[in-house]
Amino acid sequence: MRAGPDEPGSERRHILHAAVIAATGLYTPAERVTNAELVEAFNAFVEIHNTRHAAKIAAGEVEALAPSSVEFIEKASGIKSRYVMNRSGVVDPEIMHPLIPERPNDELSIMAEIGVAAAKDAIARWGKDASHIDAVVCAASNMQRAYPAMAIEIQEALGIDGFGFDMNVACSSATFGIKTAADYIATGSARAVLVVNPEITSGHLNFRDRDSHFIFGDVATAVIVERADQAGSGWDILGTRLKTVFSNNIRNNFGFLNRTAPGSEGAADKLFVQEGRKVFREVVPMVSEMIVTHAADLGIDPTALKRLWLHQANINMNDLIGRRVLGREPTAEENVIILDEFANTSSAGSIIAFHRAHEDFEAGETGLICSFGAGYSAGTVFVRRR
Numbered sequence: 001m002r003a004g005p006d007e008p009g010s011e012r013r014h015i016l017h018a019a020v021i022a023a024t025g026l027y028t029p030a031e032r033v034t035n036a037e038l039v040e041a042f043n044a045f046v047e048i049h050n051t052r053h054a055a056k057i058a059a060g061e062v063e064a065l066a067p068s069s070v071e072f073i074e075k076a077s078g079i080k081s082r083y084v085m086n087r088s089g090v091v092d093p094e095i096m097h098p099l100i101p102e103r104p105n106d107e108l109s110i111m112a113e114i115g116v117a118a119a120k121d122a123i124a125r126w127g128k129d130a131s132h133i134d135a136v137v138c139a140a141s142n143m144q145r146a147y148p149a150m151a152i153e154i155q156e157a158l159g160i161d162g163f164g165f166d167m168n169v170a171c172s173s174a175t176f177g178i179k180t181a182a183d184y185i186a187t188g189s190a191r192a193v194l195v196v197n198p199e200i201t202s203g204h205l206n207f208r209d210r211d212s213h214f215i216f217g218d219v220a221t222a223v224i225v226e227r228a229d230q231a232g233s234g235w236d237i238l239g240t241r242l243k244t245v246f247s248n249n250i251r252n253n254f255g256f257l258n259r260t261a262p263g264s265e266g267a268a269d270k271l272f273v274q275e276g277r278k279v280f281r282e283v284v285p286m287v288s289e290m291i292v293t294h295a296a297d298l299g300i301d302p303t304a305l306k307r308l309w310l311h312q313a314n315i316n317m318n319d320l321i322g323r324r325v326l327g328r329e330p331t332a333e334e335n336v337i338i339l340d341e342f343a344n345t346s347s348a349g350s351i352i353a354f355h356r357a358h359e360d361f362e363a364g365e366t367g368l369i370c371s372f373g374a375g376y377s378a379g380t381v382f383v384r385r386r
Ligand code: COA
Pocket: 067, 068, 069, 072, 073, 076, 077, 171, 210, 211, 212, 250, 274, 275, 276, 277, 279, 280, 283, 313, 314, 317, 344, 372, 373, 374
């Protein structure tokens, strides 16, 4: 790893060991929902609501709901479909959320289970045994529960001797996890770190909200970060940087104190809520500038990057950031888009893009993994093929 500048959130100059992304893995749920199916369910729900409350709507006491449309969703977001852990609940207009039964304590939790599936894929591609891993970081935008950590369940399921913990930085969780892993490698705390991103975002999505019912999908990704002097093939991590700036424009107020606040049960802000337009306006410049500045500090010409693996939130955001960073209209190969198939999978999006589109890189070619989201938060990880 190149020593980065002494910038808050960047690596410091005292690095004992360089770090490498040695392998990635992906778990894709078996079920999926297209925009047409989602809109059909939403519009049936609207119909039921408007009929049920017709008298109150006529009296001006309840607002009539407006239907959603496939055309709007595709144009505003670029999303065509999404994978989900449970389809039947999501497309039932009387339910409108996934149906995921609770499991007994002696069974692996569902989030740990999909994390393990992604981790096993990464470990198989790595070609080494899980015993070479010293730490598990489970980095995701929603947690299965407060404790014990999913990371420790995953550690146990994979037979890893070491330590694990969960961390949540919303959509930026994966890059924050990779940096945490690279820092453990740098200081000698671990030889290899497994970073897992299980995202069951359908659980926090309000499928009754017209503005956002189409945004998210479920998936899990895994990244193995390893000491460079022990790694074979893979990707040298050239630099990592993190940034957070407080914003109320993306929130989820679900938490353990909810039950202590009388009258707050069932309130819409206990699920994902956002001011989408403000997010767009504020996050695009913040992230574009962060990428360009970080590249300059590392001596990398951003316009010469072979590829961007950006967080997958919205096609228009990704297009604009791509143009600002590369200084031209990026090609589909330069700015990888997977959100048409997966939707916004929160922290996993940029890792899916990387996982899916890197085989054509020659040794020495450079790209950028970048995530951004609630907080606001953003993370940049520049990588070079070994
Ligand atoms: N179906 C049909 N029409 C819809 C609709 C739906 N599901 N949802 C909203 N509309 C309508 C609105 O009522 C509005 O109509 P009007 O012009 O008559 O008032 C119009 O479409 C535009 O709505 P708006 O909310 O301004 O759309 P937008 O183009 O800003 O797109 C987002 C909305 C959320 C997709 C977009 O702002 C976005 O993606 N922002 C980035 C947020 C993000 O990605 N966050 C994740 C974390 S990084």
